[in-house]
Amino acid sequence: MNTILQVSKLTKKFGFLTAVNQLSFSIEKGHVYGILGPNGSGKSTTLGMILNVVNPSAGNFSWFGGAQNTHQALKRVGAIIERPNFYPYMTAEQNLRLVCRIKEVPQSKIDEKLALVDLAERKFDKFRTYSLGMKQRLAIASALLNDPEILILDEPTNGLDPKGIAQVRGIIQKIAAQGTTILLASHLLDEVEKVCSHVLVLQKGTQIYFGPVTALTTDHGYFELNATDTTALKDVLQNMSQIKEIEERGALIIAYPKEVVRAETISKMLTSKGVVLTHLVQKHKSLEEQFLTLTQNS
Amino acid sequence: MKRLFLIEFDKLRANRSSRILISVYFILLTSIALIAAIKFDIGPIEFHLAEQGIFNFPYIWHFNAFMAAFFKIFLAVVIVSMTANEYSNKTLKQNLIDGLSKREFLHTKWVMIIFLAGISTLFVFVVSLILGLIYSTYNELSIMVMDLEFILAYFIKLLAFFAFCLFLGTAIKRSAFALGFLGVWQMFEGICYGLLLWKSPSWLNAEDVYRLFPLNAMSNLVPEPFSKLSAVRNLAKQVGEEVTKNTNVQLLDVGIVLLWCYVFYLLTYRLLKRRDL
Numbered sequence: 001m002n003t004i005l006q007v008s009k010l011t012k013k014f015g016f017l018t019a020v021n022q023l024s025f026s027i028e029k030g031h032v033y034g035i036l037g038p039n040g041s042g043k044s045t046t047l048g049m050i051l052n053v054v055n056p057s058a059g060n061f062s063w064f065g066g067a068q069n070t071h072q073a074l075k076r077v078g079a080i081i082e083r084p085n086f087y088p089y090m091t092a093e094q095n096l097r098l099v100c101r102i103k104e105v106p107q108s109k110i111d112e113k114l115a116l117v118d119l120a121e122r123k124f125d126k127f128r129t130y131s132l133g134m135k136q137r138l139a140i141a142s143a144l145l146n147d148p149e150i151l152i153l154d155e156p157t158n159g160l161d162p163k164g165i166a167q168v169r170g171i172i173q174k175i176a177a178q179g180t181t182i183l184l185a186s187h188l189l190d191e192v193e194k195v196c197s198h199v200l201v202l203q204k205g206t207q208i209y210f211g212p213v214t215a216l217t218t219d220h221g222y223f224e225l226n227a228t229d230t231t232a233l234k235d236v237l238q239n240m241s242q243i244k245e246i247e248e249r250g251a252l253i254i255a256y257p258k259e260v261v262r263a264e265t266i267s268k269m270l271t272s273k274g275v276v277l278t279h280l281v282q283k284h285k286s287l288e289e290q291f292l293t294l295t296q297n298s
Numbered sequence: 299m300k301r302l303f304l305i306e307f308d309k310l311r312a313n314r315s316s317r318i319l320i321s322v323y324f325i326l327l328t329s330i331a332l333i334a335a336i337k338f339d340i341g342p343i344e345f346h347l348a349e350q351g352i353f354n355f356p357y358i359w360h361f362n363a364f365m366a367a368f369f370k371i372f373l374a375v376v377i378v379s380m381t382a383n384e385y386s387n388k389t390l391k392q393n394l395i396d397g398l399s400k401r402e403f404l405h406t407k408w409v410m411i412i413f414l415a416g417i418s419t420l421f422v423f424v425v426s427l428i429l430g431l432i433y434s435t436y437n438e439l440s441i442m443v444m445d446l447e448f449i450l451a452y453f454i455k456l457l458a459f460f461a462f463c464l465f466l467g468t469a470i471k472r473s474a475f476a477l478g479f480l481g482v483w484q485m486f487e488g489i490c491y492g493l494l495l496w497k498s499p500s501w502l503n504a505e506d507v508y509r510l511f512p513l514n515a516m517s518n519l520v521p522e523p524f525s526k527l528s529a530v531r532n533l534a535k536q537v538g539e540e541v542t543k544n545t546n547v548q549l550l551d552v553g554i555v556l557l558w559c560y561v562f563y564l565l566t567y568r569l570l571k572r573r574d575l
Contacts, residue, residue: 048574051394051395052395052399052400053391053394053395053574053575054574054575055571055572071397071398071399071402072397073397074394074395074397077397079395079396081391085388085389085392086389086392087312087313087389088387089312089313090308090309090312091312094308094312097308098305098308098309101304101305101308102305102396102397102398103397104301104397142396
């Protein structure tokens with residue numbers, strides 16, 4: 001059984017507002033998934049529903065093939081939601097001990113996980129004395145206590161300073177490298193692009209894309225060109241059968257191909273027509289550009 | 299069960315204000331024993347409260363169960379705040395995400411209120427037993443075990459009160475407001491009683507309706523013990539009053555209070571279940 005989570009037609013309505021609309025996707029073992037979407041697109045609500053804190057209005061989901069109750073299944077999951085929530089008057093160690101009791105895992109893991117997130121020295125300090133970055137790292141340690149089969153992170157770098165962001169990202173990459181399945185919600189696209197293999201794109205609660213990141217980013221790409229004679233360049237490009245359309249962006253000409261075209265094909269063609277290139281770069285759309293096109297179209 | 303208890307016990311033990319309040323509570327409970335020290339010795343008038351019969355078996359069970367209940371507000375503060383804080387710290391949400399079910403969460407709280415009510419009952423029992431053994435005129439076992447139902451009634455009374463606090467803490471989510479509401483509710487019951495006496499139709503007995511109200515039902519469970527005292531009875535007789543008030547634990551009151559316990563449990567669970575966090 002490699003399906004970790006199966007979601008079908010999950011819907012949440014808050015009064016007249018449909019926060020999440022008929023979401024269906026599935027999460028397979030070993031991949032890193034991203035949930036993308038602007039603020040208010042329903043990312044956190046979706047995670048809230050699968051984590052048993054928000055009641056779905058319709059639809060359903062099942063963990064690990066539906067063999068267990070949601071709350072039993074959650075003992076095999078590690079999750080960090082928006083802000084780290086711990087008992088402020090308890091030390092890091094006491095807080096983690098409580099989590100161990102809830103998850104029914106041995107307390108021997110506490111020191112190991114605190115060391116992983118670099119908090120071993122502060123383990124006897126109360127949670128309320130921690131900085132935001134330390135709180136977030138404690139949350140990660142807590143989520144890892146049960147060596148989860150899937151780690152769910154909701155905006156894990158929100159509000160952190162650059163050093164904190166780098167630390168948290170480093171930890172996530174380390175965990176991903178160990179083969180742990182990860183579900184990461186974020187509006188920071190480069191964050192998702194760096195670590196995720198699959199993405200779910202949400203807009204206003206509706207699913208507009210679900211699939212591998214590569215399918216989203218590797219279209220045919222585009223070319224940036226310039227030549228000594230731009231008019232001739234444009235003429236030739238417009239008459240090439242492989243080119244769909246061209247546009248001018250500043251001093252450069254942008255050409256979008258219809259199919260996969262290699263840079264040397266373009267170069268040869270232009271040289272044979274007597275156009276001398278001064279600039280030729282083949283580019284792929286970044287996830288960010290791709291995301292913007294996706295959300296604009298729908 | 300043990301796991302649920304330990305989860306709540308860890309939360310409570312680490313909290314300094316809860317620790318202080320609980321300690322103060324038990325110190326105050328012990329202070330009932332200080333009543334024994336009340337002694338006036340003014341010329342010909344010699345008065346030693348402990349020798350007026352209040353520490354006689356079986357009366358002492360009733361007297362102490364009644365007096366000890368006044369201190370329950372200390373534990374009420376602890377219970378309300380430990381519930382409301384789960385919302386303000388958002389730790390309820392985290393507990394659920396970590397794999398506690400909503401029912402298990404409610405049960406951690408219930409195990410704790412049963413434990414607190416139980417410890418308090420045990421404490422009152424032991425303090426009464428010791429005071430009785432020192433001051434009581436009668437020490438026969440058959441007399442000692444009489445009226446022990448007051449101790450059981452005390453336990454049920456406390457449990458129901460704590461269940462009410464738990465419900466208010468969950469419903470209102472702010473300790474101060476929840477405790478304020480408890481006071482308002484007490485007044486509300488009084489006002490309702492007044493209205494019932496004043497306006498209730500002839501087929502409706504105001505006393506019977508008032509008996510159903512939660513806080514009143516709890517206080518009926520252990521009625522005031524003073525009219526039982528021979529000194530008080532004699533005084534009443536002198537002014538021509540016959541004391542006919544029932545001062546025993548009544549099964550109907552026990553039933554009403556247990557029903558309220560169940561209602562508070564269900565209402566709290568419903569709130570937990572329905573709310574999105």
